[in-house]
Amino acid sequence: MNKKVKVQVTDLTKRFGDLLVLDKVSFEVYEGEFLCIVGPTGCGKTTFLNSLTHLYEPTSGKILFNGEEVNLEKHNIAYIFQEYSAMEWLTVRQNVRFGLEIKKDYKNIDRKVDEALELVGLTKFAGYYPKQLSASMLQRVVIARAFATHPELLLMDEPYGQLDINLRFKLEDEVVRLCKQTNTTVIFITHNIEEAVYLGDRILVLTNKPTSIKEIIMDELPHPRDIAAPEFVEMRNRITDLIKWW
Amino acid sequence: MKKKSKLKFQIISIISLIAFFAIWQLLTDVYRVIPSTMLPSPVKVLQTIGMKWSVKKPDGSTLPQHILASLQVSGLGFCLGAVIGVPLGVIMAWWEKADLSLKPVFDFVRTIPPIAWIPIMIVLLGIGVVAKASIVFLSAFIPCVINSYTGIKATKTVHIWVAQTFGGSKTRTLFKVAIPTALPYIFTGLKVSLNSSWGALVAAEMLGSASGLGYMIQMGRLLSRADLIVVGMIVIGIIGTILSAFLDSLEKIVVKGEVR
Numbered sequence: 393m394n395k396k397v398k399v400q401v402t403d404l405t406k407r408f409g410d411l412l413v414l415d416k417v418s419f420e421v422y423e424g425e426f427l428c429i430v431g432p433t434g435c436g437k438t439t440f441l442n443s444l445t446h447l448y449e450p451t452s453g454k455i456l457f458n459g460e461e462v463n464l465e466k467h468n469i470a471y472i473f474q475e476y477s478a479m480e481w482l483t484v485r486q487n488v489r490f491g492l493e494i495k496k497d498y499k500n501i502d503r504k505v506d507e508a509l510e511l512v513g514l515t516k517f518a519g520y521y522p523k524q525l526s527a528s529m530l531q532r533v534v535i536a537r538a539f540a541t542h543p544e545l546l547l548m549d550e551p552y553g554q555l556d557i558n559l560r561f562k563l564e565d566e567v568v569r570l571c572k573q574t575n576t577t578v579i580f581i582t583h584n585i586e587e588a589v590y591l592g593d594r595i596l597v598l599t600n601k602p603t604s605i606k607e608i609i610m611d612e613l614p615h616p617r618d619i620a621a622p623e624f625v626e627m628r629n630r631i632t633d634l635i636k637w638w
Numbered sequence: 639m640k641k642k643s644k645l646k647f648q649i650i651s652i653i654s655l656i657a658f659f660a661i662w663q664l665l666t667d668v669y670r671v672i673p674s675t676m677l678p679s680p681v682k683v684l685q686t687i688g689m690k691w692s693v694k695k696p697d698g699s700t701l702p703q704h705i706l707a708s709l710q711v712s713g714l715g716f717c718l719g720a721v722i723g724v725p726l727g728v729i730m731a732w733w734e735k736a737d738l739s740l741k742p743v744f745d746f747v748r749t750i751p752p753i754a755w756i757p758i759m760i761v762l763l764g765i766g767v768v769a770k771a772s773i774v775f776l777s778a779f780i781p782c783v784i785n786s787y788t789g790i791k792a793t794k795t796v797h798i799w800v801a802q803t804f805g806g807s808k809t810r811t812l813f814k815v816a817i818p819t820a821l822p823y824i825f826t827g828l829k830v831s832l833n834s835s836w837g838a839l840v841a842a843e844m845l846g847s848a849s850g851l852g853y854m855i856q857m858g859r860l861l862s863r864a865d866l867i868v869v870g871m872i873v874i875g876i877i878g879t880i881l882s883a884f885l886d887s888l889e890k891i892v893v894k895g896e897v898r
């Protein structure tokens with residue numbers, strides 16, 4: 393793998409009042425890498441992504457993107473939030489356009505939007521409003537919105553929580569393929585270990601609060617991965633044992 | 639609701655409306671329970687409307703002239719109130735500095751009911767268009783500010799974050815996220831404003847004016863012409879309903895995503 397560092401996190405610390413959530417987290421993400429982060433629920437995974445993007449001001453620490461301070465107006469980052477985030481007043485198509493419009497990136501905008509809609513299988517629903525869609529469709533709208541902008545760094549916070557299992561596998565394969573093809577760097581958060589082993593190039597295991605890195609595991613199983621293969625099961629069990637669930 | 643049952647309720651409401659006028663007619667012209675100097679019959683009211691359509695007596699203007707005078711003043715005051723009030727509410731809600739510096743003044747002013755401003759306006763500006771428009775302005779302005787402020791504050795944090803992570807500036811996020819969120823609230827504000835400014839206008843015309851529907855009602859009282867009073871009230875109600883219906887249909891065109 394090309395080892396160019398895309399994101400460098402150094403001693404990232406975040407407190408809410410006297411609640412210490414992130415305790416000196418340091419690691420790097422390489423260009424084109426699919427990094428999965430797993431950890432017990434409530435350990436601070438969302439807080440971590442929000443601090444990384446400065447939506448929450450980090451208490452201390454340094455975050456570099458391509459060697460510079462992260463700057464959302466300059467760097468091409470997309471973030472798929474854990475929370476439902478489609479905009480009710482826009483149609484599916486307008487929602488998918490949203491990121492490109494904010495970026496004033498009007499070149500080939502319709503083609504990019506069409507491709508993203510196609511990717512998540514919502515072409516036929518382009519004219520509908522969010523209130524007319526199911527939860528899983530809404531989640532796909534948000535995924536399409538992120539992909540339409542062709543981000544350099546894609547942050548995903550449990551994006552498949554709402555999807556049914558078959559759709560999930562199909563979409564996951566598609567997303568991994570696309571990220572590899574476009575050399576997109578991904579930080580993918582989940583508490584589903586199987587999902588992490590299935591998707592990741594590396595898996596970062598977090599401790600309970602205050603959160604730090606327990607271990608970073610290389611996941612070099614060949615794609616497409618077989619969730620029943622003994623190596624797969626072995627890795628999954630190893631990570632499960634690492635996590636203190638409460 | 640299903641089409642059929644909707645129709646049923648429409649029929650019921652028409653029947654009750656007819657019953658209302660029938661009872662009114664029975665109480666006045668037929669059995670004379672209430673003397674016509676106190677409450678004219680519906681037939682008499684219709685006659686007066688017909689008569690006032692072209693006759694200036696006894697209050698100096700025809701009904702269309704009164705309507706026009708009222709609409710001019712309320713249109714001017716309402717539009718000014720909306721054009722200044724909505725942006726002010728939006729700005730105060732979106733930029734903290736504006737909030738900190740303007741909100742206290744506004745919070746004080748809003749506690750004074752618009753009608754309480756009428757005497758000082760008459761003293762300062764006389765009984766002309768400007769004084770009345772100022773009253774209307776105040777009563778339209780305040781709900782516009784409050785509702786657009788509330789609307790902007792109702793923007794979901796995650797929506798702001800979406801715009802922000804895509805690199806949207808504060809101003810771009812305002813236009814792309816916060817204002818669309820606030821639109822239904824802004825329309826509520828406009829509708830409330832319309833009602834309260836229409837009410838304030840009538841009050842202002844009753845207290846000091848030389849034309850307008852409120853003035854006509856006041857003259858009806860002074861001249862013991864109950865029919866003029868009732869005509870004024872009915873016309874005020876009809877115009878208010880038409881204006882609200884106009885705003886409702888505008889809202890349906892502008893506010894998207896509310897699937898009904």
Ligand SMILES: Nc1ncnc2c1ncn2[C@@H]1O[C@H](COP(=O)(O)OP(=O)(O)OP(=O)(O)O)[C@@H](O)[C@H]1O
Binds near residue numbers: 433435
């Ligand atoms: N804005 C905030 N203000 C105060 N405390 C917060 C805030 N956001 C998160 N926290 C606290 O930080 C801790 C971690 O929360 P976070 O949402 O990051 O966990 P998580 O790992 O994403 O959980 P989950 O698996 O449920 O998504 C929690 O104890 C939470 O109460």
Ligand SMILES: [Mg+2]
Binds near residue numbers: 437438439474
């Ligand atoms: Mg979370």
